[in-house]
Amino acid sequence: MKELLMGNEAVAWGALAAGVSVACGYPGTPSTETLETLAKINPGWVHVEWSVNEKSAAEVAVGAAYTGARALVTMKQVGLNVAADPVMCVNYVGIKGGLVIYVADDPGPISSQTEQDTRHFAQYARIPVFDCSSPEEAFYMVQDAFAYSEKYGGPVILRSTTRVCHSCAPVEIPQISPPKGETAFEKGSQWVIFPRLSYINKQKLVAREPEIGRDFCGYPFNQRIGAGKTGIACGGVSYAYVQEAIEGREHLFQVLKIATPYPFPEDLALSFLKETERVFVFEELDPVIEDELIYLCGKNGIRAQISGKRDHSVAVAGELSAAAIGKILSAHGVCEAPPEPQPGADLPPVPTRPPVLCAGCPHRASFYAVKKACAGQSAIFCGDIGCYTLGNAPPLHMVDTCLCMGAGVTMAQGLFHSKIRDIPFAFIGDSTFFASGINGVVNALTNQAQLILIVLDNGTTAMTGNQSHPGMGKTISGQKVAPVSIEKVLTALGVEHVQTVDPLEHKQAVAAVKTALRQEGVRAIVFRSPCAALLKNTKPLKVDAGRCSGCRLCLRQLGCPALSFGPEDRAVIDASLCNGCGLCRQICPQACIIQEES
Amino acid sequence: MKSCLLCGVGGQGTVLASRIIAGAALEKDWFARTAETIGMAQRGGCVVSHVRIGEKVASPLIPPGKADLIIGFEPGEAVRNLHYLKKDGAVIVCDKTVQPIAACSAQPYDGGEMLAYLQQNAGRCHIIPCQAVYDACGTLKALNIALLGAMAQSGVMDLTLENIQNALQRKIKPQLLALNRQALAIGAKLL
Structure with missing residues (x-):
């Protein structure tokens, strides 16, 4: 029987059917499920890894492809910017085993910073690109992409878009057998990119263009x-x-x-x-x-x-x-359009629903602690890519900038060197810290920037659906490995002041930020508390309505989705959402938020 | 071909529900295609799943005015997406509102007004009382499956309770199967 597969799952199954041996990537909507699926369906012979970022992932895949193994690397479109260096270069060098770069574009954009088009990137890099129109097609196209990669001795891009990645369709799953053929790295000058080699190889890349174009005229999906x-x-x-x-x-x-x-x-x-x-x-x-x-x-x-x-x-x-x-x-008068139904003029106004930090999200507590500690001082809050970008929403208003992965740490330095009077803060999530935050810290130390680095460590890659990262001590396949300590990394780099605090302990969290405000240079606080989505068996809090004065402080300061105001202007906690994080309890002036009795 | 739009607020389980409808269609040897909201909007934003099933392949998104059925996990979201419904199409909607973050909006909105609007403007509108689902299941975690029970009972999508049950079996963890079966049954009963 056919299986209902999401486009991204179909790419994983197709890669497995094509005999992939090494698969790597970095999470990013709408690409993430491909690697997750491959880890899940891995018969045992595929090396699957979340690499620290897309550049590393692409380089791991290139190394594998040099040995004759078939390699897959997955990323979203902005991830391709991060991986651009190895991707541009490997096309000049060429490969031995098939190398497929799977890139998911995001028209809209729905979950991305840009609306860039990977087909354009492929033209620019002179890398053949396949563009799938459905999950079924993606399943076959990834296999074709491997075959063409080996036929022409270079990388091939498989590109899809959100409505293919996150669309399901029935796909017939074939028998999977292990990849054939031995892998070996054969030494030779062709693997070392030098200007002379690039001059020769560029001519080959340009010369093959019409040849592949003619070949593609017979490609069945054209x-x-x-x-x-x-x-x-x-x-x-x-x-x-x-x-x-x-x-x-x-x-x-x-x-x-x-x-x-x-x-x-x-x-x-x-x-x-x-x-x-x-x-x-x-x-x-x-x-x-x-x-x-x-x-x-x-x-x-x-x-x-x-x-x-x-x-x-x-x-x-x-x-x-x-x-x-x-x-x-x-x-254009080509044909009549079907009549489009209009919503009635009497449509009642529907509420707007911007995405928000979850109820009990520790990032809310971290932002709030920094906000309280900075009261009366002028500070600029550089944000980064992750759930915590949502800290820009009211009532927190704690993200002043957001650009791309890891940019917060480095942009804060630019602000500082421009001699503004505000205190530069850089907020970065744990996964983003490992992806591209560390370089920024080194840059700050060497170039003598002053900034307060806030690492929001919720122990997962939350925005894309809780993938593993180096700080967690486990791999994509769940294998236990030695975790990389954020504090040890910072200390080893030369950050003198590193504090670790639970942001849900509000007073200590505020005190830690105040301490950092008094310190000089690059100083860091690691706010560590697990992602609310990972907590189980939590106990919700409730409001003692008799004691609530209706001051609305909890609501106006925190904006937690579990909080609202009910009849008689008393705070109400939605027990189905509250995870008992206790932040509202710590700030309530009436001490009217209490533990639900079990 | 039958098209069903599921709409709600991030975290209500629309993605799983759309997969189960598609899975049930496969049980009948039909084609199925879904398109889901996955990403930032899942953090409490508006989410929609498009499900299209039948003997013919279709595009992943339902054009406005082409949905046979709208399953509203929330009254306001059903109203927001009502333009997808075809003339005389059906709406199955849960009566419990999810208020937007209170800090951001001045006034809570009125779910009753939304339900009344749906009743006036849809071909058929079935309101599923959330409390009854809670009473029967002791939780609202399987509200999505209860709504699928109502969907099967309505007959709009040409899928039977048995089709849905088989799809549940394939998609739901064994330890949660009993709860979901119960939700399916109560949903069917509440239609």
């Missing part, structure tokens, strides 16, 4: 469908939206489905351009297919009217949908 006079070019999940948008009117259209945006299957696209009178291009993120078609028209002297992002027929940002495509086609 398709021309239908014989209508109106052309629609698309790729990735947009293909599924196009199919739905033109359902019942297929005879009007010819659809060009691009599964390999680079090298572009030019001959296939040329016959599409020649047979159609008018062309629409539907793709999310950047106009990659569109630009290729416009280029082909120029190169071949074809006059074609091409509508897409370049003429603003298609929105330049955000996700596409079948409804949006239907609307665009009807706006």
Whole structure:
């Protein structure tokens, strides 16, 4: 029977079926489940690891691929920026075993800093890229990607987007057998990148481009469908939206489905351009297919009217949908759009729901302690990537900047060196600290910055769903290893003042921050308390309504989702959400928050 | 093809519920496709799952006006997503509101107003009393499965209680199976 697989799970199964031997990555929505699945379904012969960051992951995979092993590395689109150095370089060197770089893009963006397009990155790096339109396709495409990687002796990118990664579909899972063939590293000058070698290899990379493009014209997932006079070019999940948008009117259209945006299957696209009178291009993120078609028209002297992002027929940002495509086609008079139901004018106002720190989240307590300790002083709070970015929301307002992984620590130094009077704080989560925070601390020490580093150690990689990291003493497969101590790392680097405090002990936490405020140089506080999502058998608190004065201090200061105000203006704690962290109890002036009796 | 939109607030179990509907469709040898909200919105934000099942492959997102059924885990979220419902489509909605963070909003909103609006504007609207689920199960942890019980009973998605039960068996940990079966039964009864 077929199994219901998420796109990311399908990539894991496909990689396993392709005989992957080494798989690594760093968590990041929407890519995370691929490696998690591989660790879960591992028959025992695959080395699966959460690497400390995407650059390390890519380098581990490259090393494996040099031996002839098949290697997979997974990341989200901004993770590819981190891994850009090895990824750009390995394409010049080449590989022996198949190397597939799986990158999940995030149109919207829904859970990311940028709307960057990995297809563009692939063009820039001259790395062949496969773009899957469904979980089923992802399963086969990752296997094809390994085969093409070995055929052309270089890395291949498999790219997907959120609606493929986090979409489920039935996939037939085959018999899995161990990878064949011996691995060995054969010494030779080809593995050492030097300017002379790069000069020669760049010529090869450029020369192979049309050759692979011709090869891709016969790739079964690149398709021309239908014989209508109106052309629609698309790729990735947009293909599924196009199919739905033109359902019942297929005879009007010819659809060009691009599964390999680079090298572009030019001959296939040329016959599409020649047979159609008018062309629409539907793709999310950047106009990659569109630009290729416009280029082909120029190169071949074809006059074609091409509508897409370049003429603003298609929105330049955000996700596409079948409804949006239907609307665009009807706006251009190509076909009638199905009537779209409008919500009634009498729609009652619905509440806005920005994401928030969970009830009982220790980050809330850490932010609140810093806020209280800094009262009356001017401080700037550099945030970072993780759940704690949500500390910017009211009523905490404790994240003033957020840029990219590890940037808080280093940006705080830039603020300091600009001679502003405010005290620079850098908040960083435990996983982010290991990913790219340590370098920033070294930089601060050597270049004599003054800053207070706050490591928010909740013992997990929380935002992406509780993955392991080096501080936890376990691997992705649950194997116990020696944990890397954040305090020992900081001390070894030369941070003189390192305090460790439980942020849920409010008074001590405030005192620790006050101590740090009196100290000089780079000083650090590790706020350590486990992620609320990992706690079990917690006891909720309750409000003694008789004693509550209705001052709302708890609500206005903390913004905990478990707190609200009920009838007669008394605080109410939702027992189904409260984990008894006790922060509100410690700040209540009436001492009216008490333990629920068991 | 049948399309069902599940909507609620992060943490209410919409993802598991959509997987179980899709799994039940597979039991019938149907095709199934889901699209889920996974990521930052799961921290108390609005979440939706699109589920599309039937004999034909479909795109992952339900276009507005094409959902046969909306399962609202929360009244306000059902109203927010009502434009997905087709004319005369059905709504199954839990009556318990999840108030937005009190510190951010001036006034708590009125769930009754939302339910009344759903009743006036959906082809069919079934309100599932949360308290009854709590009374039967002793917890609201399996509210998602109770709503699936109501879904099966409604017949809108052409899935039977047995289909859902088989899918539960495959997806739920053995130690939680009894609770979820109970929730399924009470959900069916409450429709």
